[in-house]
Amino acid sequence: MELRVTDLSCRRGGILVLKGVNFALRSGQALVLRGPNGVGKTTLLRTIAGLQPAASGDVTSPDDAIAYAGHADGLKAALTVRDNLNFWASAYGTKDITPALQAFDLAPLLDRQAQDLSAGQKRRLGLARMVVTGRSIWIFDEPTVSLDTHNTQLFADMVRKHLTNGGIALLATHINLGLPDAESLDLSSFRALAESQAETDDAFLAEGF
Amino acid sequence: MRALLRRDLALAVRAGGGFGLSLAFFLILVTLVPFGVGPQSELLGRIAPGILWVGALLACLLSLDRLFQLDWEDGSLDLLAVSPLPMEGVVATKALAHWLTTGLPLTIAAPLFGVLLNLPIPGYLWLFLSLLIGTPALSVIGSFGAALTVGLKRGGLLLSLLVLPLYVPTLIFGAEVVRRAVDGMTLLTSLAMLGGITMAAWALLPFAAAAAIRINLR
Numbered sequence: 129m130e131l132r133v134t135d136l137s138c139r140r141g142g143i144l145v146l147k148g149v150n151f152a153l154r155s156g157q158a159l160v161l162r163g164p165n166g167v168g169k170t171t172l173l174r175t176i177a178g179l180q181p182a183a184s185g186d187v188t189s190p191d192d193a194i195a196y197a198g199h200a201d202g203l204k205a206a207l208t209v210r211d212n213l214n215f216w217a218s219a220y221g222t223k224d225i226t227p228a229l230q231a232f233d234l235a236p237l238l239d240r241q242a243q244d245l246s247a248g249q250k251r252r253l254g255l256a257r258m259v260v261t262g263r264s265i266w267i268f269d270e271p272t273v274s275l276d277t278h279n280t281q282l283f284a285d286m287v288r289k290h291l292t293n294g295g296i297a298l299l300a301t302h303i304n305l306g307l308p309d310a311e312s313l314d315l316s317s318f319r320a321l322a323e324s325q326a327e328t329d330d331a332f333l334a335e336g337f
Numbered sequence: 338m339r340a341l342l343r344r345d346l347a348l349a350v351r352a353g354g355g356f357g358l359s360l361a362f363f364l365i366l367v368t369l370v371p372f373g374v375g376p377q378s379e380l381l382g383r384i385a386p387g388i389l390w391v392g393a394l395l396a397c398l399l400s401l402d403r404l405f406q407l408d409w410e411d412g413s414l415d416l417l418a419v420s421p422l423p424m425e426g427v428v429a430t431k432a433l434a435h436w437l438t439t440g441l442p443l444t445i446a447a448p449l450f451g452v453l454l455n456l457p458i459p460g461y462l463w464l465f466l467s468l469l470i471g472t473p474a475l476s477v478i479g480s481f482g483a484a485l486t487v488g489l490k491r492g493g494l495l496l497s498l499l500v501l502p503l504y505v506p507t508l509i510f511g512a513e514v515v516r517r518a519v520d521g522m523t524l525l526t527s528l529a530m531l532g533g534i535t536m537a538a539w540a541l542l543p544f545a546a547a548a549a550i551r552i553n554l555r
Contacts (some may be wrong), residue, residue: 186468
């Protein structure tokens with residue numbers, strides 16, 4: 129299994145933000161995307177997840193292999209933790225939610241409604257959802273927001289276990305998760321805006337000074 | 338798909354789900370009309386089919402803007418788009434859930450509300466049947482409108498403007514069925530048209546709505 133991104137350019141709001149992104153991930157590999165705010169991490173992840181079309185270039189992955197966890201957790205406030213997880217399990221055609229509960233220690237919260245959870249607990253539930261998808265390529269956008277150190281550790285454990293089982297993980301994060309063999313990719317070098325910015329600056333300099 | 342239907346139904350009947358809102362609105366409208374028109378039972382009986390159909394239609398419209406908006410706000414729409422469920426199926430399922438929580442209760446309650454408007458006796462059966470056949474079209478046309486406006490702040494107004502003209506054929510033929518039944522005329526043509534509109538809407542609009550959502554998610 130392989131996730132291959134070839135010469136990918138992405139647009140956000142009609143403006144080209146990234147161009148020429150290339151990488152390939154095989155089973156058991158993880159890639160951490162880095163770069164300053166606004167560089168296009170979310171845009172790249174959404175493009176790879178298929179939520180928006182690429183401006184140019186290709187994303188090749190096996191069919192139905194990608195699971196995506198964005199900024200929002202996709203939880204229904206009026207449903208319990210159990211119902212939320214069960215819904216996503218049946219949406220992905222899986223049944224067992226126990227591994228997801230174990231991954232994030234969610235068993236004590238099982239019958240609590242999502243609206244009564246703290247921000248961190250909601251995030252844990254949102255991340256645990258990835259386990260019930262049963263998919264092999266996990267895409268996370270800022271997964272550790274509002275997680276404490278202990279739960280960040282649990283998250284890293286979950287990803288590590290997924291990689292050992294032959295999965296692939298693609299993460300955008302600013303913190304160091306302690307994934308030993310994760311490569312990281314700084315998106316600043318693929319920035320499409322920077323160039324046009326530089327050009328206008330140059331023109332301005334040449335003209336005025 | 339069945340899980341999505343179950344979830345939407347569960348959410349609709351839970352607190353804040355909006356179930357009953359349409360029904361209450363329908364009841365209020367139907368109770369207020371006799372006060373506005375005055376106590377002429379003959380006149381009321383004559384306008385009853387139209388009022389009942391307009392009432393059902395507006396009540397249906399009331400909960401439409403939540404159809405995809407809530408899922409969009411909490412991120413579930415993104416996640417559903419990545420999930421193995423086809424977006425067309427998601428749209429159709431959500432439209433069905435909308436019908437089960439608004440259209441169907443309205444259909445069942447309408448004959449009772451007919452009494453308040455002094456609807457003539459022959460009208461009741463056909464009021465029920467015409468709403469049963471016609472309201473599914475309202476839900477699926479509405480889901481198309483909701484798909485176009487998902488992600489817009491205060492999209493409700495735009496949604497109404499988009500959807501109401503599309504509701505007109507259903508309204509015309511639906512009310513016509515009841516009117517003809519009341520007058521004792523043959524009503525099969527209107528009923529066939531009503532059924533035709535519903536089936537065409539269900540066959541085509543989920544695809545259009547799914548395409549609109551995919552564009553709005555970008």
